[in-house]
Amino acid sequence: MSRIGKQPINLSKNIDIRIQENNIHIEGPKGKLSYKLSKYISIKYEKDNNQLKLYKINQNKETQKLYGLSRTLINNMVIGVSQGFEKKLKIQGVGYRSQIQGKDLILNVGYSHPVVIHPPENININVENNINITVKGINKELVGEIAAKIRSVRPPEPYKGKGIRYVNEKIILKVGKAGK
Incomplete structure (x- = not known):
C-alpha cells in the first residue's frame, strides 16, 4: 500500500493551482x-x-x-515552480573543457570533434572555470535527463577517473595491470 500517496502536498502562498477535470496546472x-x-x-x-x-x-x-507516482510528480512540479531544480557536473581530465556558445553547451572531451548539446528552451546551463557545469530548470525530469545526456558524452572511466561526473558521485578506481 502506498504511503507516499496519502501525504498531502503543502503549497506556498505564491503558487496558483488550477484543476480542470483530470488536468492540473501549477x-x-x-x-x-x-x-x-x-x-x-x-x-x-x-x-x-x-x-x-x-x-x-x-x-x-x-x-x-499510480497513486504514489502521481503524488510525487505533482509535488516535484510544486517544488519546481517555487524553487527549481539543479544538477552539477564536473569534468575531470587533462585538456577536457566546456564552454557556452549562445544557449548551446560545447564539450571538448578528448574526441576529434567538439560535442554540442542543445538544451530545451526552459533549461539553463552554466559553466564555471571550464570544468563545472550546472543544469537548472523547473522540470525535474528534464533537468535530470539533460544532465545524464551531458554525462553520457564521456562517462568517468574506472582506471584514471577521467570523464564527466556528477559533483557528489564517487568513482571506484580499478587497479591497473601489475608490472613484472
Missing part, C-alpha cells in the same frame, strides 16, 4: 507546469490548509501503482 514565480492525472486518481484542493490531496477512485493494482 504556476509559480519560476514558471508554470501542467500534468494530466490518470482516470483512477482524483485530486482536491483544500483552501483552508493550502494543500492538495490525492484520492484513489478504485482499489485495484493499477490505481495503487
Whole structure:
C-alpha cells in the first residue's frame, strides 16, 4: 500500500493551482507546469490548509501503482515552480573543457570533434572555470535527463577517473595491470 500517496502536498502562498477535470496546472514565480492525472486518481484542493490531496477512485493494482507516482510528480512540479531544480557536473581530465556558445553547451572531451548539446528552451546551463557545469530548470525530469545526456558524452572511466561526473558521485578506481 502506498504511503507516499496519502501525504498531502503543502503549497506556498505564491503558487496558483488550477484543476480542470483530470488536468492540473501549477504556476509559480519560476514558471508554470501542467500534468494530466490518470482516470483512477482524483485530486482536491483544500483552501483552508493550502494543500492538495490525492484520492484513489478504485482499489485495484493499477490505481495503487499510480497513486504514489502521481503524488510525487505533482509535488516535484510544486517544488519546481517555487524553487527549481539543479544538477552539477564536473569534468575531470587533462585538456577536457566546456564552454557556452549562445544557449548551446560545447564539450571538448578528448574526441576529434567538439560535442554540442542543445538544451530545451526552459533549461539553463552554466559553466564555471571550464570544468563545472550546472543544469537548472523547473522540470525535474528534464533537468535530470539533460544532465545524464551531458554525462553520457564521456562517462568517468574506472582506471584514471577521467570523464564527466556528477559533483557528489564517487568513482571506484580499478587497479591497473601489475608490472613484472
